[in-house]
Amino acid sequence: TVATNYAQEAMEDVKNMDFEKIAPTSKSVINANRKYRIDVNVSLESTNLKKVFTVVSWKNRNGITKTVETSMLVHFTEVFASEPAKIVLFTESYSILNSPISSEYASTKLTAVIKDIKGNTIIDWGEEPDEGNISFSIISTDKFGTLSDDVVTPIDGRAYTTFTSNESMSGIFGINIIEASVTLPNGNVVTDTITIKITNGPVKIKLEAVPLTIKASTTNYSTITASLIDAAGKTLMKKDIFTDVEITFSVFGEGNLSTYTITIPFDSGNEDPASDIIILNSTGNPGLASVVATAADLESGKIDVRFLGPPVAISISANPNPMYFDEAYSTITVSLLDINGFNTNPTDAPITISLALTDYDTGGSLEEPSSWEFPVSNSEGGIKETKFSGQSSTGKAIITASGGGLPEATVTINVISELVPDHIKLTASPQNVKADGLELSTIKATVYDISGKIVTNYTGTISFIKTPDIGTFSDYHFANGVATVKLSSSVAGTATITASSSDGLDCVPAEIVVGFYGVP
Structure with missing residues (x-):
């Protein structure tokens, strides 16, 4: 009952989160002298759909690991925002390498979004005089990294900065808490924080399955390999994991596991991979089996195996x-x-x-x-x-x-009927990139007919213009009704991009803004 309550509380917490904040977590609690670990695993099914698995694990009086599992889908639909009410801060990765700082995995991009009370983005933030900048700060006493920008002017209600390790962390891992804040038009200051883990040790459990798809039969199985990986996604050696790691497995759906707990041992002289295997057996019923692996202080891992039925x-x-x-x-x-x-x-x-x-x-x-x-x-x-x-x-x-x-x-x-050009659709991905002269935004102009079909036989020409003249266009390509060009800049700022055609087609939207943010 205690474990079930913890699982329900964890799911309620997820339901009350902003969609961007739903991320894998792990924590431990003590109740009646018994330790419970609560792990939340999150997989992004689509841009507005996340699947959440919660596993509560503990050891009974005989030292046997027991678990309670639950799962749910979280769907988010954004609509027009009302009044600004809060700020939401999230990041690409909640764990980064301590060193070397030259590695792309020793930094992570942070995003702060101004939202209304229901989680809709205030895309017109800044149009009023009392709608100002977003501030970022490291509020931890020991600072194991630096921010590329402390004060940022939002674009479409979003502001970006980059947190990069400074290689000063000397232990197994370090924790930095980063805060984003903004003053609302009513004078209230709203804040949000995230926690970044800085380490060259393990941060996540990676699961692999062979095969990923097989017929449903009680004699069929898939071999699951669990590995401890660092922030760069590299499987570590047993000498690099600092301590023994006990992994608890759970299965959702049509599968049974050969064992539900393994321990990957720390061995200071062992260069073997920090990995082990378990067997996922079919129940004999067709369906999906989702295996979730959890461990203390590590991001959980998940993999799906399909057990197939006969054709229907x-x-x-x-x-x-x-x-x-x-x-x-x-x-x-x-x-x-x-x-x-x-x-x-x-x-x-x-x-x-x-x-x-x-x-x-x-x-x-x-x-x-x-x-x-x-x-x-x-x-x-x-x-x-x-x-x-x-x-x-x-x-x-x-x-x-x-x-x-x-x-x-x-x-x-x-x-x-044959293709008739009607309009151009203009996009940029990503819309915010580092001002390092290397990171690129891909600008794309696509010619459509009135029904939304790409005019693949379009014979006109497409041109791109940026205002002001910040950054450099490169790698222009035009074929099958789609024109693309790369844009980079070594100077921070924003560029407004427009596209035009030789036959004067309307462009939707009329322009698009690409932002270049500073680097340390």
């Missing part, structure tokens, strides 16, 4: 779809799916899947082969491809896939 459906798709009248072809992709939607192969006997054009007022035909045998296999299912081409008019082409006693599947290709 045919998947068929076409790309592009819709296709334009003057496009050469659309690629038809066919595979077999199990009950969970995973690509699979037959279990007992081969299955032959055949395609047929059942309705096509567009004209055209399927290239050969348009029929395939999917063999019996213990591994992930194969994907077969052919092409639909030769269309002579607009309309619809319906392709049916059938065979193996499975339900028929169809895809309808819409053949529409």
Whole structure:
């Protein structure tokens, strides 16, 4: 009951966090003379979706490790912001190398965002006279690093700085707390902090699985390798991990583990990898098995293994779809799916899947082969491809896939009029880069038609302009309706980028701002 309560409390804490602040954590608590460790593992499923696993572990009176596990998905949708209410600080990496400082892994980029009470970004911050700069500071007594910028003018409600090790940390690891603050229009000063770990020792557990995909059967298994890695992602030797590391494993879904606890020993003279293996056995049921590994003071690791079932459906798709009248072809992709939607192969006997054009007022035909045998296999299912081409008019082409006693599947290709340029979409990635003359922002201008299709046969020209004339353009490339150019600068500041075409297409947005922030 105590462990379950801790797991529920950890999940409630996650629910109340800003989306950017949801990150892996590990902490220990004492209750009735028993020590509980609470580990939160986070995986980014998409830009606005995170999967969170919580594992509470403890040892019973016999010294056996026990666990309570729970998981959830966190989805964030940003809308128009109301009044500014808080600042949120987060970073690319919460652990960095102590040395050498020349390594890119001895620094981390910090982002501070001004938000309303519901977590929406104040993208127009700075338009009012009382909306000022964001300040950054290291508030720890012992400072094991430096900040590239202490005061930063936000762009679109965001400000950036870089924290870099100064190589002064002399122990196993050091901790620095960094604060971001801003004064709101009502006069209130709001702050947020993050904690950075500085060490050349282990910071995370890395999990690898062989195979990643296999048929569900009680005789099938995947070998899981757990390794201790540093902030650069390098697997350490046993002589470099400072102390014995006990790892606790949990499994979510259709798997059982050969053991739930291992210890990787510290050995001052041993140059073997700080790694060990366990076995993930299939339960016999098809589905996903997520293995989570936790250890004190380390970021947890996670890996997913798919245990496949027999085919229950045919998947068929076409790309592009819709296709334009003057496009050469659309690629038809066919595979077999199990009950969970995973690509699979037959279990007992081969299955032959055949395609047929059942309705096509567009004209055209399927290239050969348009029929395939999917063999019996213990591994992930194969994907077969052919092409639909030769269309002579607009309309619809319906392709049916059938065979193996499975339900028929169809895809309808819409053949529409030829490409007509309508507008340009302008983007920059990333929008904020170091002013070191090396880090690059990729500026891209893409020509679209009115339906949102890229005009791959565009014959006009695209030009880029930056105002003021800060930084340097390089590596211009234009093909298939997409123009790109690289932008770098050795001077801090901002550049406003515009794109124009030879035939005067509208550009959306009309301009985009790229920021260059200082380096130590």
